[in-house]
Amino acid sequence: MHLRYQILEKIRGSKKAVSGQALSNELNITRTAIWKHIKQLRKEGYNITAKPRVGYRLKKIPDLLLSQEIKRNLDTDFIGINIINYPKISSTISVAKRMAKKGFPDGTVIVAEQQTFGKGRLGRKWESPKGGIWASVILRPKMSPSEIVKLNMVVSLAIVKAIKDVTGIQTEIKWPNDVLYQGSKVAGVLTEVDTEIDSVNYAIVSFGINVNNKLDKLSANVQETATSIQEIKGKKVKRLALFSAILSYLEKLFIECQNSGCGEILREWKQVCLTIGQELTIKTVEKQYQGKAIDIDDLGRLVLDTDDGQTVALLSGDIVSS
Amino acid sequence: MHLRYQILEKIRGSKKAVSGQALSNELNITRTAIWKHIKQLRKEGYNITAKPRVGYRLKKIPDLLLSQEIKRNLDTDFIGINIINYPKISSTISVAKRMAKKGFPDGTVIVAEQQTFGKGRLGRKWESPKGGIWASVILRPKMSPSEIVKLNMVVSLAIVKAIKDVTGIQTEIKWPNDVLYQGSKVAGVLTEVDTEIDSVNYAIVSFGINVNNKLDKLSANVQETATSIQEIKGKKVKRLALFSAILSYLEKLFIECQNSGCGEILREWKQVCLTIGQELTIKTVEKQYQGKAIDIDDLGRLVLDTDDGQTVALLSGDIVSS
Numbered sequence: 044m045h046l047r048y049q050i051l052e053k054i055r056g057s058k059k060a061v062s063g064q065a066l067s068n069e070l071n072i073t074r075t076a077i078w079k080h081i082k083q084l085r086k087e088g089y090n091i092t093a094k095p096r097v098g099y100r101l102k103k104i105p106d107l108l109l110s111q112e113i114k115r116n117l118d119t120d121f122i123g124i125n126i127i128n129y130p131k132i133s134s135t136i137s138v139a140k141r142m143a144k145k146g147f148p149d150g151t152v153i154v155a156e157q158q159t160f161g162k163g164r165l166g167r168k169w170e171s172p173k174g175g176i177w178a179s180v181i182l183r184p185k186m187s188p189s190e191i192v193k194l195n196m197v198v199s200l201a202i203v204k205a206i207k208d209v210t211g212i213q214t215e216i217k218w219p220n221d222v223l224y225q226g227s228k229v230a231g232v233l234t235e236v237d238t239e240i241d242s243v244n245y246a247i248v249s250f251g252i253n254v255n256n257k258l259d260k261l262s263a264n265v266q267e268t269a270t271s272i273q274e275i276k277g278k279k280v281k282r283l284a285l286f287s288a289i290l291s292y293l294e295k296l297f298i299e300c301q302n303s304g305c306g307e308i309l310r311e312w313k314q315v316c317l318t319i320g321q322e323l324t325i326k327t328v329e330k331q332y333q334g335k336a337i338d339i340d341d342l343g344r345l346v347l348d349t350d351d352g353q354t355v356a357l358l359s360g361d362i363v364s365s
Numbered sequence: 366m367h368l369r370y371q372i373l374e375k376i377r378g379s380k381k382a383v384s385g386q387a388l389s390n391e392l393n394i395t396r397t398a399i400w401k402h403i404k405q406l407r408k409e410g411y412n413i414t415a416k417p418r419v420g421y422r423l424k425k426i427p428d429l430l431l432s433q434e435i436k437r438n439l440d441t442d443f444i445g446i447n448i449i450n451y452p453k454i455s456s457t458i459s460v461a462k463r464m465a466k467k468g469f470p471d472g473t474v475i476v477a478e479q480q481t482f483g484k485g486r487l488g489r490k491w492e493s494p495k496g497g498i499w500a501s502v503i504l505r506p507k508m509s510p511s512e513i514v515k516l517n518m519v520v521s522l523a524i525v526k527a528i529k530d531v532t533g534i535q536t537e538i539k540w541p542n543d544v545l546y547q548g549s550k551v552a553g554v555l556t557e558v559d560t561e562i563d564s565v566n567y568a569i570v571s572f573g574i575n576v577n578n579k580l581d582k583l584s585a586n587v588q589e590t591a592t593s594i595q596e597i598k599g600k601k602v603k604r605l606a607l608f609s610a611i612l613s614y615l616e617k618l619f620i621e622c623q624n625s626g627c628g629e630i631l632r633e634w635k636q637v638c639l640t641i642g643q644e645l646t647i648k649t650v651e652k653q654y655q656g657k658a659i660d661i662d663d664l665g666r667l668v669l670d671t672d673d674g675q676t677v678a679l680l681s682g683d684i685v686s687s
Binding site: 185188191195219242329360 | 462466507509514517541557558561562563649
């Protein structure tokens, strides 16, 4: 651990103020060096008071997705062993892909306070102002490419469960990959994979969540369909707690899916999926379908009874009206 | 076209020697400049003679996979509009991926005389000394990820057809992606894709062909199973003609597969596939199977009657004994 985080942990762990001299003795560096590290921690957003002859005290940790803070709440085995956080970045997906290619390990997490070129499905833009959670996780699943849709379900279910645990809010899933609250979008999930014919080199699972970001910073057409957790709750929520909870669920569900199959996950996912039972128009990359959604099958496909009397199973698509 | 290739084409197109003065007049540059370009062309491998008071004459083009030479023989619409050739490169796949991500267009070809880190299936090494053909093509197919196996079939069939046309040699395909001659490996194919759940961002189809490369430059264990076209034919063959033929077939079959389905391609592929009918042991990423190969299905999967009485369809795997 970097020296300044060692200092941080010593201050954090103490109910009383910690004197510069005590820190200097314990860590075997000068009091001037201690002071410099405190200044750096303040720059990062930590509210640390310094009283002459009394010492340092941690008043408040910042509501920033700093890797050392996220890790404090994680009970995972591999997701989040590596966390890289950025104040501002083009897109966590691009960075994650580059890192995956370079060999960064399974479970590496990339998170940003802001994205300048956030990416949605099919090359669309994803608006990512300050206050949300914009993140990607590198996974190296032992699955065949055709099973990758299960990762998508794992991620959206992890988000729904974590939001419920941390805020008490019950959200729902709109197939294939949006998380909604009373019809408005709270979060989106995007899974990209690099594969050979039958094996996955790596997968990048990404998600964007409107948490404490101001909705009026979103463009007009996004505002129409979006909401945020702060908006629902009526007050700011702790992003750190939420993000840690998501990563914990993500690992738990991912391991369950790999080891015991995804049957139970599919069952839970269907319970919170609001798409089943709806009359829909769905646009896929190739075609448009109209009909009634009757189920999600074992492969994560939406089963649709079309108006012209056929039953089709769709792996993905846009619900254009419902 | 670069000035020196304009000079090259003028010399190439003339039965008689072309005087420096004539070139100088036509291209409106000094004779000294002409001379410098000729020197550069010679450096690239062109054998150009220069006789005082007579002029320049092209004696021989090099047997190098230079983009301007490949393009001369191409009758394609989009494959090979961009060709980038390298004397030596880590791996054409890595470079092609980087370029695909940067937005290089559908049909961009990367080819190298030598690869220092040539890549085979599942992260294996592919030995790539001078004299072979080591190439990758960026494709942006409008297919779902599950159909990508068809690209693999398109590439291997293109190679078999081009080898037959250019050299008269009839090779065979060992499922899923090797081209053999009498049991020894002549070529290998590797397809990698970058996808979302239901759409392909890009595919990189790559192949390595032992053409005129010396077999004793390959490591001992590769020598055991490999052969080269030169070895089969008893003399060197024109790599340029072969490579151009492969790219032409690749485009023709790819377009056919996208527009009219891959039924006819599958039928042709099966005719040259030596795996059907064999008693095999196959290792997949997860499992090992033993049985008799009875067919290749519409999805490109090997259908196997296993010794314990089941029928399985495998998307890929290694034939460990036959």
